[in-house]
Amino acid sequence: MRSIPLRWRIIASLIGLALGTTLILALLARHFLALSLQTNVNLEMGSALTSALALAKENYDAKKRQLQDIGQLLSAPPHRDLNALHAAFADAGLDNLTLRVSPLEQIDTDLSQGPAVSKVENDQLQLVLALPDSQRALTALLSLEALISVKNAVHTYKHIEMAEGDLRTAFLLAFLVAAAGVVLLASVIGVRIGFGITRPLNALLKGTREMGRDNLQYRIPKGRNDEIGLLIESFNQMAQDLVENRRKRLEAEQIAAWREIARRLAHEIKNPLTPIQLAVQQMRDKYSGNDPAYQQFVTNCTEIVTEEVENLRSLVQEFANFARMPSLSLSPSDLNECVHNVIRLYPDAHIHLDLEENPPALELDTEQMRRVLINLIENSLDASGKNGQIEIRTRTSDDTATLSVIDSGPGVPLKDRVRIFQPYVSTKESGMGLGLAVVHNIIEDHGGHISVKDASMGGAQFDLQLPIPDRAIAQPEEQR
Template identity: 25%
Template sequence: MSSRYLWVSLLAALVPLLSFAALYDSYFSELVSRLTDERLATRTAATKNEFQVYLNERRYELAALVDQFDTPGIFTEGGSDQLSPTLRDLLILQAEQKALYGVAFFDADQNLVWTFPDGALTRERYDRMKATPAIDFEGAQLIGPEPPSWDRPPVLLMKQSVALNGGTVNQNGTGDRDHTPAIGLIVRFNSLAAIAGSLQVDGVIRPRLSLPDGRTYDTVGQLVSSPETLVGSYPLLPGWYLELEQTRALVEPSSARMRYVLILLVTGTASFLLIIHLVISRRLKRQMDALIESVEHVANGDLETPVAQSSSREVKALAESIERMRHQLKQVIRSTLEVDRQASLGKLAAGLAHDIRNPLTTMLTTLQALIKREPNASHREMLAMLEDEVQRVNEVIGNLLNFARPREPQAEPILVPQLLDSLTALVTASARRQNVTLTVNCPANLTVHADAGQLRQILMNLVLNALQALPHGGQVWLDAEAIDQTVRLSVRDNGPGIPEHQRQRVIEPFFTTKSTGTGLGLAICHTLAVKNGGRLTIESTPGQGATVSIRFPIGEGMELEA
């Protein structure tokens, strides 16, 4: 940390000084070259030429439109509805240019009738533009720009008359402007004003555009006050002038201000070093305090709160190590508690099952005898219902015993396709009643070593759970595949899925979301899968179904054939 602080301090001290020296030298070298009369005159001539080229391009575009639009109906209210697809495409192409806002159409009395696109220019804005002096340019009229406004940029109108149905025009193509329809390009004035930006010399020269209405604009088309100190004024059009303003930067010698700049630079460098020291110290203290607080949480038994992370590389590595320790400690404690809990539940379940099963057996035997001797049919039906309920209780007790004292598996080769086919045969009728489609995806000759009865019990429980998740129909897939020297058996459905907060608890004994469930189904599946050397996993996306998989690795007593 101290080494990094040293390097940052040195860079903070040297970089500003070296940068200032380099910038000082390059700035004044460039300044001397820029201020020569020859370069300034050359750039001014180039700017004037670019200005003329820009207006000539717009003039050629306007002339092309005048040649195409010669139908009288176009220059009336609603004239846009009389456009042919070709003319409309031409207007779209013209309006998409960066230099234009759109195209305007005027009737024989020079009234604005419509624009393309709509709203590119309003009659009110056009009336204000007509109040500014208009000039002739190559057979067209330049009107504007309109008086500046805060809510919209200024525009310049380039307008030319159109001869209709054999009408006459004078030699420059304008005809009788007061009694002839016209087309105008709505030009972005700021794109025209930006041409003078090449003459900008930061802190020394600022170009301006002076127009016949007495207003002056900068290179972004904003209205500015007239310059007081001019180094040149160059005519562009009648009444249009390119003016170059000299700022006070050249009036005051730079050497007179250099001493103050150096003093400020040294003071700023020292202040910068002090600030860096304070920031690094406070940041390191804040990170260490957060890390110490996290360690104290772990020491006090709080294993759920994550260790605070840091952006510093060294502190981050330490925090990650402590976070790994917290996870491992949490897993060890959770595993120990799980083992103790399973053992306690097993003993309790075994005792309860033993104490309850004996009287249940007596009750079941008595009921079966009473059913055989009862002559009344309605009484026999009631006794049969009671027998079914006792049988259901006996199945619950059986599940408790399977969970408490599952028998040791007797591994044998199991042909997986046959096992899955037999399962689907047992549940096909129930699936059909629920409008559920069963699909089996399994390679031929896929074999795994496990206890056949326990594996069948696991898969049957999983299939029944999937059917219960689809009361209104759906699909259930039974998949089997060989992956990375393991066999994976999966039961998946397209039901509502399992919420995230329940996914970690569904294999806990006696946890259930069903009103009639015991919460032992998945717990028994998990126990039997572990007994057979497998691992049960659950994947689910709410609203997209759930997938329960059992993966059997290849090891002692196991074999994979495909």
């Protein structure tokens, strides 16, 4: 049974997590809402508020009667001043009053029936009476804050009691809206994360299948700067390493095959050379005739055969050298010093040096590097001619030292720049084409790389890139 794709599992997990969290929060909110309503809306609370309201009304009626009684008392003689009026109200237990005396003509209240008590604005009881033996009236205001507070509490309670059902409905509606919003948001985030993760994983899967089909040139497009991007970059680097390793393996197999051929040729050719040379020399020495022309003919033939035998010996020596490349003997060496040691062999050549000062020490086999430099300089001299210019340059970068040999010759055709380092490939009329193959092998054995391109002087530029030991080791550690 096929499992659910990863992207949909991610989306479903985010939606489930969002819904679960929302449901838990909703249950907690519902619990606290019910607890709050239970605390505020119950029979005991309603009964207490009703009783408090009844007591407040009784207190209101009592205050009103008190004001009427004291009004009747104060409206009769004798005349009292303001302090006496305050004292009278205080004796009656009405000390929270505001008293004001004003002329009768400023009073709008009808006092023909005696003192008047009424409820006025700002939740106050007002007593208005005409002062005896005077043309003035007394206005007393009594605050009803306690009564109004109880009344407002009762009204609030009744409102909450009636709105309890509406609150529960509103809460359910709010939960549904919030849940829908959370699900939508979780879906959008889940789709983005799910596809963001699975799309590059599918690309990696396709890449591995292409590798399985031996398509080592396949690369996954970049475009991310996170861990998945690093994984894609590692995959592409692995593919490049596989290509490079395959190239090196094929080159090693070809070199091994060519060396075996060179070894056999050297053996098969070398053995008969000496008997051939000795036989021809004996033919010349044994001739005892008196014919000068024939004598000269024999001598000329002997010299030609001897010369060609020597040429064959030189070729055989080249074959032998190529067939038995010695193992490297590495030691810390100065690349500039290797250049100077070789340059001494060419005092009459036009060689310009552009060497970097204080280069780092390299792990080199100085004898093999000497062989490399001699080979490259000899090729440059052959290509440039007697008056040609040669430049030798050294440079260093982060983890690589580069040795360049540049000449003013005709250069190397583009079609030959890869195969020129293979055995028995040469652009010269003479030679077996083994020199650059030997150079290539030595540089590869040093862990380096050699390439050729057009030079600024119009000729060829051979670049030898060699690793700097300490930096080459430290570089991967810094990347980790």
